[in-house]
Amino acid sequence: MRRPTRLGHVEVLSTFPEKPVERAPVTETTPVIIRGSGTLGKVAGWTPEHLSGKLAGRDLAISVADADGGFRYDPDTPSGLRYTDIPGADLAREFRADTRKLCLQQAPIESDLPELLDELTVPPYVPADKINDINLWMASSASRTPLHFDDMHNVFAQVEGRKRFLLFNPAQFDVLYPGPINTRTESFSRVDLSRPDFRRFPRLAGVEYWEAVVWPGDMLFMPAYWWHQVSSQDLSVSVNYWWRPDVRDVLCPAFHRQLHMNINLEDVHSLFEGFDLDGLGAGGGTPALLALADLVLADGEPGAALRVCGGVAVAALRDRCRALGLPSDGPAAGLLDVLAEKEDVAGEDALRVCLTRALAVRPGQSVPAAEAAGLIERLRAAL
Numbered sequence: 024m025r026r027p028t029r030l031g032h033v034e035v036l037s038t039f040p041e042k043p044v045e046r047a048p049v050t051e052t053t054p055v056i057i058r059g060s061g062t063l064g065k066v067a068g069w070t071p072e073h074l075s076g077k078l079a080g081r082d083l084a085i086s087v088a089d090a091d092g093g094f095r096y097d098p099d100t101p102s103g104l105r106y107t108d109i110p111g112a113d114l115a116r117e118f119r120a121d122t123r124k125l126c127l128q129q130a131p132i133e134s135d136l137p138e139l140l141d142e143l144t145v146p147p148y149v150p151a152d153k154i155n156d157i158n159l160w161m162a163s164s165a166s167r168t169p170l171h172f173d174d175m176h177n178v179f180a181q182v183e184g185r186k187r188f189l190l191f192n193p194a195q196f197d198v199l200y201p202g203p204i205n206t207r208t209e210s211f212s213r214v215d216l217s218r219p220d221f222r223r224f225p226r227l228a229g230v231e232y233w234e235a236v237v238w239p240g241d242m243l244f245m246p247a248y249w250w251h252q253v254s255s256q257d258l259s260v261s262v263n264y265w266w267r268p269d270v271r272d273v274l275c276p277a278f279h280r281q282l283h284m285n286i287n288l289e290d291v292h293s294l295f296e297g298f299d300l301d302g303l304g305a306g307g308g309t310p311a312l313l314a315l316a317d318l319v320l321a322d323g324e325p326g327a328a329l330r331v332c333g334g335v336a337v338a339a340l341r342d343r344c345r346a347l348g349l350p351s352d353g354p355a356a357g358l359l360d361v362l363a364e365k366e367d368v369a370g371e372d373a374l375r376v377c378l379t380r381a382l383a384v385r386p387g388q389s390v391p392a393a394e395a396a397g398l399i400e401r402l403r404a405a406l
Contacts, residue, residue: 026228027219033190033235033243043150047176048272049246050194056235057148057242064144067240069182069260071115071161077138078111085109085117088124092166092254093217098207104128118163118258127161132262145264146242149178153266153299160261162186167254170199170212172277174297175265177245181237184257188235188243189216191250196276198226199250204386205285210277216252248277270298270315274322282319282327283386289355291334309335309406316399325395326384332398333381336374339406343371356382373398373405 039057086104088094096103109117109125118125132139136159145151155175164184172193179186191199202208214224221228236256237243245251247268281287287294291312294300300307303314312335320328333355340358344351349361359375377398384390 027230027232030231030233033188033233039148039244041147044148044176044244045150046269046272047246049248049268050192050275052246052272054188054190054233054235054243054245054249056237057244058238059240060146060242061240062144062146063180063182063240063242063262065142066144066180066262067182069139069142069159069262071118071183071258071260074139074159074161074260075112075115077142078114078136080138081111082108083111083114083127083130086126086128088126088163088166091217092124092163093215094126094128094166094168095215096169096208096211103207114161118161121163121258124163124166125161126163126166127159129156129263130159132157132159146178146180148244149264150266154264155267155296156265158263158265160259160263162255162259162261164255164257164259167217168252170214170216170250170252171210172248172250173210173265174247174268174273174278174281176247176268177243178264179237179243179245180262180264181239181241181243182260182262183239184255184259185239186237186259186261187254187256188237188245189252190233190235190245191230193248193250193275193277195230195250196280198230200224200227201277201280204280204283209280209284212250247273248275267297267299269302270294270300271302271318273298274318279319279322279324279327280386282324282330283384288330288334288337288381291331291338294334309338313399313403316395320392320395320399325390325392326386326388328395329377329381329384329390329398332377332395332402335402335406336377336381339374340371340378343374371405373401377402 033054033056035056035058037059084106086106130136200213202211214227300311303311305311305314316328316331337355341351344361
């Protein structure tokens, strides 16, 4: 049986554009390592001891790995991972003791660790106006994450120790066996790369990947939706910068499936928090969302386009309910019942049709492109 194919090591650059990254089509842009850029400033001095001193006045929730060093997400537990509280002053001692495998997971610096803000630097190629989160990580040696993806562009800065990344192009979505949609594991692979089961997951045998090892001072640029497993080779301190990608760059299987998520149907405007829709040139709001539906349809995903239309219909129906003094905060499906006995107003029939159809469509379901195109135009006319 074939085994996954390593395409090679990620390219290492000694220079990088000084202006922020503006466009990076995720299936066409390969991750790169920026080495020797010298743009981290005081962040480069965030050793475990330095962080222990800065964070000495608080307790921190630290995740605990399994005995083999794997951090495995368990959807049946409240937090998904096992945690223990460690005083900030003890961080360096606890991690250097290495008696158990630990990780300070994705700690947002602005909201959770304000003590570090006075030393924080944003590299010039990260678009500061589109940043969603800047996070601190600290991980024990010989520990590793599950295979997963994130829906934001990422510059991952290595401060201390080494980390090894296995990186998979988003076009390989299906062969990496993602978790079920509308669950806490939808962005995690069901595959354990440390002990792959090719009988259970036969398509995994044909997958291709890139490898990257980051050293102190390195920055790894990783486009949104690239699958990755990260293993710490040493006691590791890292900082990552996540920012919203241009929605035109993320047309890939994971994004299209994400549009089927119930959370987006219930609150379609949340897409503006995760993605930059400015490039659609539609003036924001509903026009931008309908332009997104056009874009998704043109990419061959009429079912996902219908879900965007359904989200637009839900937002409009909630507005109508509020205007009529009716309950508007319940699930999307209940809006039709709330309005059932009210006299139709202009455009409401189109909203009902869009919502009914969007509630029925599922990822991968065959949907006629002409139907999706017709509903998009009906919404434009109604709104």
